[in-house]
Amino acid sequence: MQRFILKNKRKITLVSAVLIIAAFTSHYAFHFEPVAKWALLIASIIGVAPIAIQAFQALRVKVVSIDVLVTIAVIGAFIIGNYEESAIVTFLFLFGDYLEQRTLNKTRSAIRELTEMAPESALKQMEDGSFEEVDIDEVGIGDILRVLTGAKVPVDGVVLFGEGHVNEASITGEPLPAGKTVGSQVFAGTILDNGTLHIEAQRVGEDTTFGRIIELVEEAQDKKSEAERFIDRFSKWYTPAVLVLGFVVWLITRNIELAITILVLGCPGALVIGVPVSNVAGIGNGARHGVLLKGSEVIHDFSRVDTMIFDKTGTLTQGAPKVAAVKLYTEDTSKTRSYLASVESQSDHPLARAIVEHLNETALYPVDQTDVVKGGGIVAMVDGKRVAVGNAALMNQEGVHLSEEAQKDIEQFEKEGNSLVLTSVDGQLQALVGIRDQLRPKVREDLAKLKKMGVKNLVLLSGDNQGTVDLVAKELGLTQAHGNMLPEDKAAFLMDLQSKGYIVAFVGDGVNDSPSLALAQIGIAMGSGTDVAIETSDVVLMNSDFSRLPHALGLTKATARNMKQNIVIAIGVVLVLLFSVFFSTWMNMSIGMLVHEGSILVVILNGMRLLRYKPNM
Template identity: 75%
Template sequence: MQRYILKNKNLITLISGVLIATAFINLWTVGNMDIFVWSLVIASILGAAPIAIQAYQALRVKVVSIDVLVTIAVIGALLIQSYEESAIVTFLFLFGAFLEQRTLNKTRSAIKELTEMAPESALKQMENGEFVEVEVDDVDEGDVLLVKTGAKVPVDGTVLTGEGSINEASITGESLPVGKEKGSNVFAGTILDNGTIQIVADRVGEDTTFGKIIELVEEAQDSKSEAERFIDRFAKYYTPAVLVLAFIVWLFSRDIELAITILVLGCPGALVIGVPVSNVAGIGNGARHGILLKGSEVISDFSRLDTMIFDKTGTLTVGNPSVAEKEYYGDNIDEALGYLASVERESDHPLAKAVLEEIGATTFSPVENTEVVKGGGIVASVNGHKVAVGNLALMEREDIEINEKTRSDVERFEKNGNSLVLTAIDGELKVLMGVRDRIRPGVKEDLQKLKKLGVKNLVMLSGDNQGTVDVVSRELGLTEAHGNMLPEDKAAYVRKLIEEKGQKVAFIGDGVNDSPSLALANIGIAMGSGTDVAIETSDVVLMNSDFSRLPHALGLTKATARNMKQNIFIAVGVVLVLLASLLFSEWMNMSIGMLVHEGSILAVILNGMRLLRYKLR
């Protein structure tokens, strides 16, 4: 019976409203008091039923909820034969709950849209070579799938054959199509705008990037910030306090109508719902713009930042460096370049790729006894020769002689903003290359926006030499810039700012090499491109590695924090005004109190919903 009543709560609200309307129309026309009274009594009992059931369920788990206050108030009104107020209060309470649910559903529209984007079927290649439509749950890793124009990519995979353009807005928030060809990575939930491709499934189901995004946004929307947890604790004690206050008022005044009016006016509905609706709307806006905010606590910390620390390569710069300057020393340079290319081919570092592109076609030799020197480079044996490739610190470690000419070249390269790649063979320096990365387009303007949003310190930490770091820092107008830093040095610097200087710090990196710093910072922000490590190690993920999303993310969290405070002010202000009106005016009663109470709940929800349309000015 309880389940049936709660399931038909909206229908009960409608019937209750019709009965109340019938009562008053009859009063103003026919004037039959029996119809008037019985219509209101039936409306009161009908309306009170779902409220009383919810109150009973709350009391069973030892919680004095708003439903308990309203149920007691309605019973009291019926006992003193105040049928108009009992009927109107129950109707307004139920109708308010209906409107709340409707508007709250809109604030969760972002996650709903994401869920609807999830692919449901796939064209899977069977053993006979034909492609058959199957449910996406029936796709396993390694299966070959066909994706046609206009279809959703069903899984994360790699293109085997074909070409096309894919809209990756569901992953990155960027609607411009991205060209795909053989070897390109594709993500589940994205849409093939044109072309036809065959892909091999790399990750399926919940393991896909899209699946993880949905999971993260759902977790974030369900998580609670410190403010929300405080309000929950406050409501836990506040609601019984209102009940006690009403009893004390009745005890001293013997005015039961005044006591039950206090029960209605003191309901903390807007206060309980105001903070969560702001956080949910803020997280939803972020999801639409390719920004994953992992929970309400992240929003709170992010909005109070005063320091942002950036990795250089791939964050402030494009991450696709090329050789800008080079110097050769001694004889047999072609042989030295071949050995250098052989060693660099073993590495996937951006500098290694730049060196290989510069050398081009050459003769590769087998590489043995490879030793990776952390923060220095690589030492290995190539054709019986000891080859050291890395920075100046590695050369000093290997006791490579650096003459005056070489030191002059090194200083010049560093002054021009180059990262150095030195190569020594059998203890003799042979090659010096200067590799430069391009600064991301628009980064300087974005950093200025961050300053306007209240970030006082913009700091760059990099493993590159200080000369390179200084050049980038001057061009971008950073507060501080430190070079020659290993991952542990960066982590120590972050810890120092937080523990010794008490600063609120965000670290922005690629989510792989910088994972210690990302974990230590108050807010870790990964330039993600949807990678697993980026999603798992950071608090905020910019899904398409678009630096310009960072000011939007910071502005959004500040707007969400402001919105949260506005909702708390509205909720507390309305309760104080209602109680003051009860004490110092003649016009306040239960019905008006409930109307204003429900209006305040709608006000905080609608105020929170404004965040869904937030854009950085």
Template identity: 70%
Template sequence: MQRYILGKKNMITVISGFLIILGFFGHFALDNATLFNGALIIASILGIAPIAIQAYQALKVKVVSIDVLVTIAVVGAVLIQNYEESAIVTFLFLFGAYLEQRSLNKTRSAIKELTEIAPERALKQAADGEFEEVDIFDVDEGDILLVRTGSSIPVDGTVLTGEGYINEASITGESVPVTKGEGLDVFAGTILENGTIQIQADRVGEDTTFGRIIELVEDAQDSKSEAERFIDRFSKYYTPAVLIIAVVIWLFTQNIEMAITALVLGCPGALVIGVPVSNVSGIGNGARNGVLLKGSEVINDFSRVDTIVFDKTGTLTVGNPEVSEKAFYGTEAEKDTILSYLASVERESDHPLAKAVLADIGKTEASPVTGTEVVKGEGIVAMVNGHRVAVGNAALMEREDAILSPQAKKDITRFEKNGNSLVLTAIDGELKVLIGIRDQVRPGVKQELQKLKRLGAKNLVVLSGDNQGTVDLVAGELGLTEAHGNMLPEDKSAYIKEMQNAGQIVAFVGDGINDSPSLALADIGIAMGSGTDVAIETSDVVLMKSDFSHLAHAMGLTQSIASNMKQNIVIAVGVVLVLFAGLLFSDWMSMSIGMLVHELSVFAVILNGVRLLSYRLKTPSPQSTRNAEEKRSSQLDAQQ
């Protein structure tokens, strides 16, 4: 029966609300006291049932929860025939709990999805040298496996023969495939986009990098499951205090009505509704402004964050390689022809860099391409209208003995320093075009990072699987505190643990499967809305539509919610203290006055909480920004 009643809490809340409306309609519109009292009594009985069960369950484990006080207070209100208070308090309690629980009940299906995309089958070399498909659990260290184009790498291993482009986004988060050849390491869960390779299994099952990602997510989520709601921690002291005061009053006065009155006056209506209404209003504001906050624990932790760690690709950057720089070495008259030849050859490739080049060139006249030769790890060579066209990296140019002018050599060095991947085009052995391609920083990110600093984020750190040079360039451009490249998921998690052990409250912002352990381990995990479902499910905060500008709003909003919650608690407890003081030390305190003040306090905390619906992050004026910068500059000078 207890399980059935608790399972129907939402329905009971709706029915109680309807009965309260019906009762007040009968009182004010029909002047029917029977309907008024009857509806409120039924609402009180229905509403108190699940609360009383929760109180009983708490007492069984020797916990005096807030449910205990609500139960006693409601029973007391009924005994002194204050049915309005008993009905309204139970409804507010149930409705507030429903609203908060709704935001907390985001199912965490990250582990399920991770296991679904983990490799299940592998092509294993048999004793006769042939390859046969086996279950992934039948693969042992030292086995030789065959991986074909489009297949997932089944284990962590070393390439024995062959070469190909591997998309390592699930491990490093980087969108540009990397070339893997003999002697290089490959990771389970990554995708061979082009080529055929044979690998030797070095780590299998749970020991693979991908397996460790799953384990890290599980461990980090378990470490968060012990968190308690703030209101329950507060009620640990508040609830027994009210009960003791009521008992003391009865012992000293022998006035049962006065003792029950004390319980009613101490009924935590404002306290019960104060925190949920702040949470719900804040969460509603966030949803309207592209921010999903997953519960009150998230709000409390996020409001105290002092370190924000970012993944690079898809977070600080757009996540899609784009042409960033170009240099032409032919004449202006032949420019269109050169671009036409380049586009014609690039259409023969499905490499992401080729797609970026084609997107930049746009529509152009197509020319017939013959004799296409793919030079793995270097590029493509083909004949176009009788001309030998080579498109690829510097190694391909060297193979083709392409002529590079002194200016071209300077440009290549400059493009590389700017963090670009290079695409060079030589026609008949002469370099004609140099293109630099890199992931672009999200528009407006630098300004948003400044807002985070003003909100109290002392450390802004980027952790990325990309090379250190590229990461340093992004960090320098955005003014970040620290930048670390060449990091696998386990390295990112270890770094976050270090910061937490140093006493920092860490938020991590990411969007990929590889970010899941860090999102789960950080005090606050923040996922971009365009990221993987795993990242979104693992996170505590989701920036919908991947609008980076929502991050500063989210941080400022949680700070305002935390402040609002404290204000409501002060209002609620302060009113109760005033009411008790009036009851004990004056003759003017009566039940009607107490009830009026009590209801006004409930109304006050609701109004205070609802203010959060209109919250907007304040944008400082240019003058105040300059003043702040000058102040920081003078402080740095003083320190030096």
């Protein structure tokens, strides 16, 4: 019976609407009172049934919910024979509930669309070599899967066979399809635009990048800020307080009408729903545009950021450095090149890789006793000689003498914005390599937007030499730039700014910058979508897309503003209602309920505006 009533809440709402209309027609058009009275009576009874059941369930678990207030109010109206009020109030409450559900669904749609993109099935290779469609849960690591044109890639994996273009918008926000061939990485939830691929599953289900993004976003939309927890605690005491107030008013005035009107007016609906609604819409907008925001606390802090610290390599630059100039200080250049290539092929440092790629040497020597000097370079034995490859500090440590010519070259290279790699053989400087990293396109414009939005300090911290750093800072219009910084120096610099009262966001690629990402009020990771950075940071820019940063900042500002508006609307409405019940003659239960339900819809619709937010510049 209980379940039947609750299940048919919508039908009850409709029937009660029809009854109320019938009652008013017979009252005003035909002056046929008995029909009007009975129609309203029935409408009240069927209308209050689902509300009363919910109220009872709430009381059983010691919660004084809004249903409790409304039920008491309706019963009160019934007792004093005001069937018109009881019928209209129950109808408005049920109808409001229906509209709330509809509109709430809309505000949540952005995130739901994301979760619904999760793949559900896959074409898996069976033991006999044929492909069969199986449920996604039956796919394990190492399985071979076939992906057809138009289908979703079911797992994270590597292409074994075939070619095609994949639309990766679901995880990177990038609308242009990416070409995939044998050996390419593919990601779950992306869509194969053309071609056929055979892939080997490397990560499945919740462990895929897409799975983790969904999990994160789902958690984010329900993560509560301090303010929200306060509202929750407040409303826990607020509803019982309204109940007590109504009772006290009745005791003093003996006016049931007034007492039950207070119960209806005091409903805190818009207050408890206003903030979560802004939150879910804001995070939903971000998820659609390649910005992951982890909860409303993050939104609040990010919107107030006045200082942003950037890492250089991979953040402001593309992170794929290329050799720009080479100087050799020796007769036998081919041997020096071979030595250098041999040592550098031992390392996967980005600079080393750039050098190996540039030299393109095939004749490599065996390398012995490799010693990696942290923050310096590599020292190793090659062809019976001691070869050191690294920065100026390493050369100093190796006791290498720098000739006047070399010193001049170094100065020149640094001025041009190169990172330096020096090579010494048996203590003699033999090669100087200058390596440069391309700036990301449009970084300058994006930084200007951030400044316009109120970020006062744009700081660059880098492990690179000061010359390179200064050059980048000048080109991009940064306010401060510091080079030669180790990860711990960056963290110390950040804490110093924080102690001076700045609200700091740190933007980095998340691998070597994890201490700073964790320390900053807001850690922003340039995620290619695969790193641990997704977990440790507060904000993730998908596909390492720097241009999302102004959108992210603008969005958090808009969302924070939206939350405040909703709180003001909610509190304002309750105050106005309570004020008018004591000081006006037109206020009654029905109008109170109408305004109350109206205010809930207003905060939801206000929150919904965030779904369409775009930075306007």
